[in-house]
Amino acid sequence: MSERVTLFVYDLSHGMARTMSLGLVGRQIDAIYHTSVVIFGREFFYGQGIMSAIPGTTPHGQPIERVDLGETEIPQEVFMEFMDNMRETYTADAYHLLDNNCNNFSNDVCQFLVGRSIPDRITSLPADFLNTPFGQSMRPMIEGMFGPSRHEASPSPSPFSLPAAAPTNSFSTPSTAITTTGGATVPFMTDLSLLRSTIQNNTATVVYFTSATCPPCRVIAPIYDELVLAKGSQIKGVKVDIGMAQAIGRAYEVRSTPTFMFFLRGEKFSQFSGADQAELRSSIDLLIYSAHPAHPHALLSLRQYKELSGTPIVFNALDKIDPVFAKLKSFLPTEAGLSEADIKQLDKIQVWLSKRATAKATQTPEPTMGELGPSWKPLLTKIGSILPYENQFPLLDILRMLVLHARVAEVYAKDGNQTLINAFKAVASHGNEGSKPAALMTLRIACNAFSTPLLGTYVLSSAARESTKQLLVTTLLSTVDQQRQTAASLAFDISVRVAESRSRAKDTVHPSLSGDILEDLEEDWNMECLSAIAAALEKETSEEILHRLVASIANFIYMEESYSGAVLMNILGVPDVLREMVSNKIIKSANIVGLCQELQEMIRTAVEAQAKSS
Structure with missing residues (x-):
């Protein structure tokens, strides 16, 4: 389903640029633009x-303009994956007033969503400003704060240019100016409302009040930067120059610096107050300990838990391609309605998988997606609608092999037909009395989804997670050993993603944008998965399967x-079962016994901590 994309345009000067720019910089500037993307x-x-x-609740007030950029077909899960990648480029430390600001970010997002750029009058503003006499005089100070700009240097300003002064507006969020002393540094803030918002939205915050005329500040500043940046996942640090941000200094009653x-x-x-390094270190440590x-x-x-593999269990065998296709063709009724073109397309899929198997074995280049044929996915969907459930296992095995390819996995992650969801639901609806080969192949597809981050995210996204859970719960108690083993593998793969998500540093200012879809998993969902794993654990007798179940609970x-x-594990008696x-x-x-003992300790200490906190 398509989603509308809108660009919100703000004027950070609140009209002052339009009225004062001509006299101040020598040319008309309509606004100091800040932009955001609504999707x-x-x-x-x-x-x-x-x-x-x-939308509309940011500290920037109300937009002066809303630009409709059209609609996108990109799913929300794919967009959030893109955001996760963007966070590596658009960090607080990477902000540059002229080269890497909010408008560059909005432009990149719009290009991804709809293939369109934001208006030129917004992206060209930094260069236009630098081409004015005032911009030339301001450039040294801006580059001193943010580093060199990629914009072409203008001729040196005349001695009679306006004197350099602290900027009162910016081309983006005013709170993100960065000092540079040869390495990463802590951001300055000039906006009172954003400082208050930062303090409220972070568990632990330290604010360093400084001033340009303070010699001790210059001594303690690099120590402060080093301490805060080293503990960046536990504490939020900012700087405030009370000469530039007098309103903040008054609000917090700062009478001396540092x-x-x-x-x-x-x-x-x-x-x-004062440049006492020892007191600064101990104060930061005490704050962190109190907060975390x-x-x-x-x-x-x-030791045994830490030695567990963080790699998902996948089923990547490509050695029985021809027999699988022969079995599938034997199941297709002559009156199925497959055309000659359909048969040729099915043969192309077989050849493509065979070439891929050979390429992997010989470490030679793999076949291209173009060689897979133009209608491979519609054909597989068509065959799935023709075959009864009990005869679908060769088709599902082909899908298992296909989703190991990153590009194929991407297709199914964006699948409007919900192929994987429907396959998972089919196993749950038929129960343990349904086709055991079909259920086994579906479980292997689910495990193989975790071979690529995008498809692994999709099967745990809000669109698919319920059907994924149903598949897991249905098959963990199967009477077929191979099916239970594969279900335990799926439980482990899910648990690995949960553990990864928990260990990743979170965005404490805006936790909804921490970039991982798993942070949105409902606690009830986790508890239902754990309950099913615990029930399977109690009845299991295979040591190999037990190893995967114990590892899953630990994760x-x-x-x-x-x-x-x-x-919950304590209530269900898991320590006693182990x-x-x-x-x-x-x-x-010995290694599994050790893991069981460690899991018992994890449960015991967590239960005791919960009792103390309640």
């Missing part, structure tokens, strides 16, 4: 990194903030 019910913009908000103020969950925690007390799992020695509950998964299995020699391997 999927959110407003995305670049400030302290990539941010998002409910002054350091520490905030915990939006409330002032402590402060001190050590998780009980961090205090455990978890689900390791370092979880709410402790809810560990508490002790009994080890005691009865159902689990004998």
